[in-house]
Amino acid sequence: MTGKYAVEFRxxxxxxxxxxxxxxxxxxxxxGKITTILGFxxxxxxxxxxxxxGLVMPTSGDVIVLDQTVNHLGELALREFRTNFGMVFQYAAxxxxxxxxxxxxxxxxxxTKLSEEEIRSKVMSLLDSVxxxxxxxxxxxxxxxxxxxxxxxxxxxxxxxPHIMLYDEPTSGLDPIxxxxxxxxxxxxQRRNEHRGFTSIIISHDIHATLKYSDYIVFMEKGRxxxxxxxxxxxxxxxxxxxxxxxx
Amino acid sequence: xxxxxxxxxxxxxxxENILKHLQGLGEFTNFTFRTLFWTFKPPFxxxxxxxxxxxxxxxxxFIIFLTSIFTGAVFAFQIYLGFKAINADSFxxxxxxxxxxxxxxxxxxxxxxxGRCGAAMAAQIGSMxxxxxxxxxxxxxxxSYQYLAVPRILGATLAMPLLSAIFLLIGYWxxxxxxxxxxxxxxxxxxxxxxxxxxxxxxxxxxxxxxVFGYLIGIIGTYHGFTVTGGAEGVGRGTNMAVVxxxxxxxxxxxxxxxxxARIL
Numbered sequence: 001m002t003g004k005y006a007v008e009f010r011x012x013x014x015x016x017x018x019x020x021x022x023x024x025x026x027x028x029x030x031x032g033k034i035t036t037i038l039g040f041x042x043x044x045x046x047x048x049x050x051x052x053x054g055l056v057m058p059t060s061g062d063v064i065v066l067d068q069t070v071n072h073l074g075e076l077a078l079r080e081f082r083t084n085f086g087m088v089f090q091y092a093a094x095x096x097x098x099x100x101x102x103x104x105x106x107x108x109x110x111x112t113k114l115s116e117e118e119i120r121s122k123v124m125s126l127l128d129s130v131x132x133x134x135x136x137x138x139x140x141x142x143x144x145x146x147x148x149x150x151x152x153x154x155x156x157x158x159x160x161x162p163h164i165m166l167y168d169e170p171t172s173g174l175d176p177i178x179x180x181x182x183x184x185x186x187x188x189x190q191r192r193n194e195h196r197g198f199t200s201i202i203i204s205h206d207i208h209a210t211l212k213y214s215d216y217i218v219f220m221e222k223g224r225x226x227x228x229x230x231x232x233x234x235x236x237x238x239x240x241x242x243x244x245x246x247x248x
Numbered sequence: 249x250x251x252x253x254x255x256x257x258x259x260x261x262x263x264e265n266i267l268k269h270l271q272g273l274g275e276f277t278n279f280t281f282r283t284l285f286w287t288f289k290p291p292f293x294x295x296x297x298x299x300x301x302x303x304x305x306x307x308x309x310f311i312i313f314l315t316s317i318f319t320g321a322v323f324a325f326q327i328y329l330g331f332k333a334i335n336a337d338s339f340x341x342x343x344x345x346x347x348x349x350x351x352x353x354x355x356x357x358x359x360x361x362x363g364r365c366g367a368a369m370a371a372q373i374g375s376m377x378x379x380x381x382x383x384x385x386x387x388x389x390x391x392s393y394q395y396l397a398v399p400r401i402l403g404a405t406l407a408m409p410l411l412s413a414i415f416l417l418i419g420y421w422x423x424x425x426x427x428x429x430x431x432x433x434x435x436x437x438x439x440x441x442x443x444x445x446x447x448x449x450x451x452x453x454x455x456x457x458x459x460v461f462g463y464l465i466g467i468i469g470t471y472h473g474f475t476v477t478g479g480a481e482g483v484g485r486g487t488n489m490a491v492v493x494x495x496x497x498x499x500x501x502x503x504x505x506x507x508x509x510a511r512i513l
Binding site for chain 2: 053055078079081082083085087090091093095106107110
């Protein structure tokens, strides 16, 4: 895995029946950086993310992730391939029948042969790194606040030391202070893991946080990539849609 | 609107409905084959299977106990009311026991499990779907059918014959209480008549039926969980469909199984 891009879209289009969701996408997401996919609702951001994970296949074109063409992988290979990812969902998607500790331990139990002691030590260290106190480790997701759930979700996503971390609207429903705490945490996670080519991809429509925390921004509208720039150049973009977004 | 337009609209509606149901049947068949495929693929999660057997079996025992004891008792009493006129009340034992073994135990256990566990399966999986927990499993590289559906289907398939056997034993005990203790039929005569008429094949018939019902309740419950759309309302709808179709399936399949098993047992 030495390429410049962690993810590359080559002539990717996606149709669902008659409706075109993604239109001829050609771009790459830089390895070792934070890239935010920005756009209005219905722009195709979530479908794009599902293509990266191989949950949805393109109608035409190729999706290349970590030097593998995702749309050429078989079902079993895809499952193995997905262990390269960590993901934080919009509402954390913690398993509601498991405690915070067990949620983070879940991927370790499923995919590693670590002993109970090693699992315990790794889970507590992950929870500590996202600011979850040991006493909260025993709580069920329903007993945690929205911000705490996102943190546990982040710890769970990091459990298998993924190469790519995906965040789907990670701060929706959170107050502004917690939003920035979560973003700080995402940035710290990126910095701690940058040396091994760790890449963060954020799906968002929070323009202010995006400008503050991202290295690159991909702006989508109606299934097309309108701009793909670093943050400084994005701020200077003359594109009227982006200007409208920036002025919000 | 003229008559031709109305007729066209009706035919279109009918066609769309037929297509929708055929599509649903196709999806259900696809789901069934996918779960079958993943049943035989490692990793085998025995702990999840035991958890499901415990949930469906052990946690249903009290309801099965209540249902079976009163079924046996009331059936014995009804037979007595009918048969005493022709002096055949000593036949209460074999009639109730055969009916329990062949029909009442598997069917009523099936209805109880469809109501209790079919609903729970659809609600648990449905709420996991609407809160993206199933997506989280898939993103981790875990097959959600294998993780969620397979243990529940196998759990129901294995728990149902056990519940049906318990239903039979307790139902027999309920009928014995009425027959021997209330109506005062001679106990030796009561049990003697049962051993005269009962055959092992009758018990086997009930257990086979219960196993098939368990599998179907599992498939229907999990399918309606996986196909939930929307939020809480969707989960409610899925749960409702799981119970309704689970119960209907038990009753309909019972008829065909009875016709089939009557020829081979």
